[in-house]
Amino acid sequence: MDLNVTDGRRRAVLFAASIAQIMIVLDSTIIVVALPEAQLDLGFSESEKQWAISAYAIAFGALLLAGGRIVEQIGVRASFAVGAIGFALASVLGGLADTLWVLLLARVLQGVFAALLGPANLSMVATTFVEPKLRARAFAVFGSTAGAGAALGLLLGGVLTEYLGWRWCLFVNVVFAVICLLMTSSAPGRAKREEGQRPTDVLGLALGSLALFFLVFGVSEVSENDWTHTRVIVPLAASVVCIGLFLLRLMRAKEPIVPPILFKQSLRMIAYTAVALVGFAQMASSLYLSYFLQGTLNMTALATGVSLIPLVVGLVVAAVLSMRILMVRIGPRFTIALGLLVQSAAFTVLIGLRPTWSYSPWILLGVTLLGLGIGLMMAPAVSTATDQVPAGFSGVASSLTNTAQQVGGAIGVAAATSFASMRFETYLAQPNQQVVSPPWPEWAQAYAYGDGFTALAIMYGAAALLLAINACTRPRSTAHITKVEATQRANSAHNYGVQQ
Incomplete structure (x- = not known):
């Protein structure tokens, strides 16, 4: 069966899922480009601006476990439809906002429906594409869109803000949602399980959701406060307590919320x-690249988005390469390790950021390598995370994958912001008297971002080494399976009922 030619219904599902994933991820960054104009229009302060970003991240992160459970209860297609429609309506509300509070309400509602749409979206791909060759192709496409969403958000945000205004950064989601709904008539419905419907562990769900809420809330506050501030310490401490109780509940519950x-x-x-x-x-x-390109090199929002196109191209190429060749030949561990290594190389190139740089050649090289590294990781990781998951658990397995990306992103923003701010203050206090042009603050900012990229290069290089060692000490695991296993997986597809 050929995904690209003979199976139009599967192709439609994959296209809808990819568009939905782009919509979910890009809304974390598209608002960054829209905020300066929205701030002038609605008249909110600099300190209030951060909440337009945090409101979405907090609601999305906190409710992902609940979203995954709802997918298992009412089915993939129904969850996807509710999530897409709700997200679109929330976007319309945000686009029509005349005060900050209406905008914040819309961002919270976007996060609520994204927490349902995300697990439904990934579960739809995982349960539609079971046969190994088709699965590899599907996740090459889906993984590339999941990884490219952040960069596409900056690009699309620049285009829309430049030509139509900031409100269209929200209205555009209606177009995405309509496309998704038109393409999902063949999506699977509720998974059928022989032992009946799995009961919901309400206490475990509450503890897990609270843990995620406090964690994302705490790290979101770091951009406005340092790590020792009460608004950071208290929610992070509460998150640790909730995580402990959640893990205890998982061990004791008869039917834990996370199997x-x-x-x-x-x-x-x-x-x-x-x-x-x-x-x-x-x-x-x-964060570093957009601030440097706009703040130091004085690029427009549109030019900044265009400058990240090589990241998207590299990501798509690497995603296809990883799923079609590397996963089969060297296995997921080595493939992911290679992605970490390439990202470390990208960060190493960007360590030398200077205000005298132009975009080419070094920023172009760094951005391209970064896209290749993310592409080598994202598609294999998402495919592996949902592979061979029992039918009734596809929703929660997908929600865990979305949770990992959301929490990782929230911590990334917090860590990058606080680290660069700390290093900037240090450099600013020790000016180099020999520097005349550009002004020293621009050099201090570039040096701070360079130090941030240094930390990232070391972190991802070390992770690549550890994973490569892990891969060398155990039998190789690849995406290739025997014909018997392929038949077993294909037969498991019959467990998915398509509800009308």
Whole structure:
């Protein structure tokens, strides 16, 4: 069966899922480009501006476990439809906002429906594409869109803000949602399980959601306060307590909200970690690059978005390469390790950021390498995280994957912001008297971003080494399976009922 030619219905599902994933991820960054104009229009302060970003991240992160459970209860297609329609309506509300509070309400509602749409979206791909060759192709496409969403948000945000105004950064989601709904008539419905419907562990769900809420809220506050501030310490401490209670509940509950089977495979845990690292790298690097290109090199929002196109191109190429060739030949561990290594190389190139640089050649090289590295990681990690998951657990497995990316991204923004701010203050206090032009603050900012990229290069290089060592000490695991296993997986597709 050929995904690109003979299976139009599957292709439609994949296209809808990819568009939905782009919509979810780009809304974390598209608002960054729109905010300066929105701030002038609605008249809110600099300190209030951060909440337009945080409101979405907090609601999205906190409710992902609940979203995954709802997918299992009412089915993939119904969840996808509710999530897409709700997200579109929330976007319309935000686009029509005449006060900050209406905009914040819309951003919260976007996060609520994204928490349902995300798990439904990934579960739809995982349960539609079971046969190994089709799965590899599908996740090459889906993984590239999941990884490219942040960069596409900056690009699309620049175009829309430049030509139509900031409100269209929200209205555009209506177009995405309509396309998604028109293409999902063949999506699977509720998964059928022989033992009946799995009961919901309400206490475990509440503890997990509270843990995510306090974690994302705490790290979101770091951009306005340092790590020792009460508004950071208290929610992070509460998150630690809730995580402890959540883990205790998982061990004691008869039907835990997150089935232990999802944590028994070390490879799946590596995949979740890889997704989190992609989220971290995406948001941290996007933050540094967009601030440097706009603030230091004085690029427009549109030019900044265009400058990140090589990242998207590199990501798509690497995603296809990883799923079609590398996963089969060297296995997921080595493939993900290679992605970490390439990202470390990208960060190494960007260590030397200077206000005298132009975009080419070094920023262009760094951005391209970054896209290749993310592409080598994201598609294999998302595919591995949802591979061979029992039918009734597809929703929660997908929600864990989305949670990993969301939490990784939130921590990436917090860590990158606080670290660069700290290094900037240090450099600013020790000016180089020999520097005349550009002014010293621009040099201090560039040096601060360079130090941030140094930390990222060391972090991802070390992670690549550890994962490569792990891969060398165990039998190779690849995307290739035997014909018997392929038949078993194909037969498992019959467990998915398509509800009308």
